[in-house]
Amino acid sequence: MAKRSAPEVNAGSMADIAFLLLIFFLVTTTIETDSGLNRKLPPIDDTEQEDVIIKEKNIFQLNVNKNNQLFLKTGGEEKVIQIKDLRKAAVAFLDNGGGTGPDACKRCQGKKNPRSSDNFDKAIISLQSDRATKYDTYIAVQNEIIAAYNTLRNREFERSFPNLGMSFVEAEKRYSDPRTPSTEKAKLKDKLEEIKILIPQKFSEAEPKKSN
Amino acid sequence: MSKFKKKKGGDLPAISTASLPDIVFMLLFFFMVATVMRQNTLMIENNLPFADQVEKLDKKDLVMYIYAGKPSSNYKSTYGTEARIQLNDKFAEVSEIPAFIAAERASKREELIPFLTTALKVDSDANMGLVTDIKQELRKVNALKINYTTKKGDALQGLKK
DSSP states (O other): OOOOOOOOOOOTTHHHHHHHHHHHHHHHOOOOOOEEEEEEOOOOOOSOOOOOOOOGGGEEEEEEOTTSOEEEEETTEEEEEOHHHHHHHHHHHHTOOOOOGGGOOSSOOSOOOTTSOOOTTTOEEEEEEETTSBHHHHHHHHHHHHHHHHHHHHHHHHHHOGGGOOOHHHHHHHHHOTTSOHHHHHHHHHHHHHHHHHSOOOEEEEEEEOOO | OOSSOOOSSSOOOOOOOTTHHHHHHHHHHHHHHHOOOOSSOOOBOOOOOEESSOEEOOOGGGEEEEEEEOBOGGGHHHHOSSOEEEETTEEEOGGGHHHHHHHHHHTSOGGGGGGOEEEEEEOTTSBHHHHHHHHHHHHHTTOOEEEEEOEESOHHHHSOO
């Protein structure tokens, strides 16, 4: 029997087929955003609650009006504030450490102004927005407040665990990464919890007013 | 007597296109891997605000999406220009959110329900009134974990003055 060589398959149209598929995937691709600011809503509680008395100096009261202007009331001062100055003001308020006796704040590095917050645990940031406030302004304010908390948490995390070589935010990212081994996660968890208890996010949101 | 041969004729040699399929395949694989099929067709404008303190949402199957914004140009004539909520593939009222959350919960395994997060994809031009209404409804059905989905960037730069 004569030896026959197998006929060669023409691959010239392979490029065309690949192009067809490529164009299909190009058109259907949407790079979805899947990151954002995580927040927790307060549960609805119908039971009668006693009003807790909070000293005025421990509240950092922010008010956003319908023209997206920011009004700040804290430490006996009332003023209009720009969003770019908010982070600094919030850090100064949280870090103030004006408490004495049992309320004294050991780790605060602020000015110790007696008219501003006592310690990390007592300091409360309150935000009230108007129904006509634009969403992007609200997100910017939220972002700045989270940034203020993260700044302080980073600082304290690095002071507590200097040999870890990472900041609080990086540690948290590492903790929530599914690829991190579970032994490392367990170690990180305690450290993260410690800082979260030291600097709790006491952030209250009042229901918005109606503007007429 | 020249050392260099004169080119015969003026025609250029053809460029080999043999590696073209390889290049195309490379691109093809990139897009195949990067593609996420959209679950919902957006009927609204969805220009997300910017923030830089973002955390990543992993576990996509544990996220419920609520969209809000102005109806896009195709739907302006029927639905007006006021910001609206979109659930799944249609416009919805605020009062329909509890039913949506219940349906989403029913489709998940029971032990996963506490880990469900609601992602709010709200247009940056929307008013806080709408967002607050959504948040109130979510509180009523005890869906307390929320995520304001944002693009990564400078929050202040994104603000239009």
